[in-house]
Amino acid sequence: MADTIGECLGYARQRLPRLEADLLVSGSLGVPRSHLYAFEERTVDPSAGTRLTDWIGRRERGEPVAYILGRRGFWGLDLEVTPDVLVPRPDTETLVEVALVMVSDESSVLDIGTGCGNAALAIASERPGAQVTATDIDPACIALCRRNAERLGLTVTTRIADCFAGLDDRFDVVLANPPYVDDADPRLRQGDLRFEPRRALVGGPNGGLDIVARLIRESPDHLATGGWLCLEHGDEQGEAVASLFEDRGFADIRGHVDFANRPRVTVGCWREERS
Ligand code: GLN
Numbered sequence: 001m002a003d004t005i006g007e008c009l010g011y012a013r014q015r016l017p018r019l020e021a022d023l024l025v026s027g028s029l030g031v032p033r034s035h036l037y038a039f040e041e042r043t044v045d046p047s048a049g050t051r052l053t054d055w056i057g058r059r060e061r062g063e064p065v066a067y068i069l070g071r072r073g074f075w076g077l078d079l080e081v082t083p084d085v086l087v088p089r090p091d092t093e094t095l096v097e098v099a100l101v102m103v104s105d106e107s108s109v110l111d112i113g114t115g116c117g118n119a120a121l122a123i124a125s126e127r128p129g130a131q132v133t134a135t136d137i138d139p140a141c142i143a144l145c146r147r148n149a150e151r152l153g154l155t156v157t158t159r160i161a162d163c164f165a166g167l168d169d170r171f172d173v174v175l176a177n178p179p180y181v182d183d184a185d186p187r188l189r190q191g192d193l194r195f196e197p198r199r200a201l202v203g204g205p206n207g208g209l210d211i212v213a214r215l216i217r218e219s220p221d222h223l224a225t226g227g228w229l230c231l232e233h234g235d236e237q238g239e240a241v242a243s244l245f246e247d248r249g250f251a252d253i254r255g256h257v258d259f260a261n262r263p264r265v266t267v268g269c270w271r272e273e274r275s
Contacts (some may be wrong), residue, residue, distance in 0.1 A: 006040030075122035084140040085115035086200040105129025115143030169188040182208035238263035
């Protein structure tokens with residue numbers, strides 16, 4: 001099919017968008033992307049060529065690039081990902097950015113529904129003194145989060161838990177990128193979402209806010225006085241989420257926009273002594 005790196009790039013770019021093509025060529029050859037452009041004349045191993053052809057076919061059938069590569073960058077961290085977890089999205093870097101304002105090196109932090117651990121590990125990388133706990137209902141996610149933490153040399157405590165179930169500590173900051181897509185959203189049957197775990201995406205009928213509402217309802221029992229709850233949500237859910245925070249008695253409720261200027265993260269402070 002192609003004898004040199006340059007020919008592999010040409011072949012892949014004819015079939016896929018340029019960035020996806022280059023990521024698959026670099027992954028299938030096992031070299032960094034910068035290497036591709038510096039050594040276009042180099043010949044490639046036939047087995048790498050076969051792998052590339054297979055990967056391009058998988059991408060053409062819709063499989064997310066991150067699942068094919070088994071890797072995804074998030075917050076500058078190179079993370080292992082598998083089809084057990086949602087592919088970390090740049091959108092969730094907004095959640096991390098917003099949460100970090102409230103997190104010091106003395107804070108205790110809880111990331112609920114951590115998936116591959118992306119948000120928890122990003123926080124641990126920025127605040128090495130903070131006590132970061134990551135939970136997920138799925139043992140496969142927790143195993144993956146642990147592998148990522150170990151490979152990156154970052155410390156997080158992990159727990160298999162359904163939301164707050166079984167956790168008796170109080171935290172200074174609780175954050176989550178929960179499932180918040182409406183069960184009936186047609187996007188679930190299109191594109192990359194078809195390949196991602198439904199459990200990580202779907203937040204119930206009538207707006208997709210069942211899990212968000214549950215986290216807002218239950219979090220006061222798990223927040224220190226003056227602690228913050230930070231939640232990612234869909235760009236049309238900002239007002240509904242803010243009302244849920246308000247009805248529960250949170251203070252200092254604020255919405256934050258993502259890099260595309262859409263309202264995607266809402267935070268609130270729990271000021272009461274008791275819930
Ligand atoms: N932001 C994702 C999407 O709509 C959904 C992630 C989530 O439900 N937590 O593609």
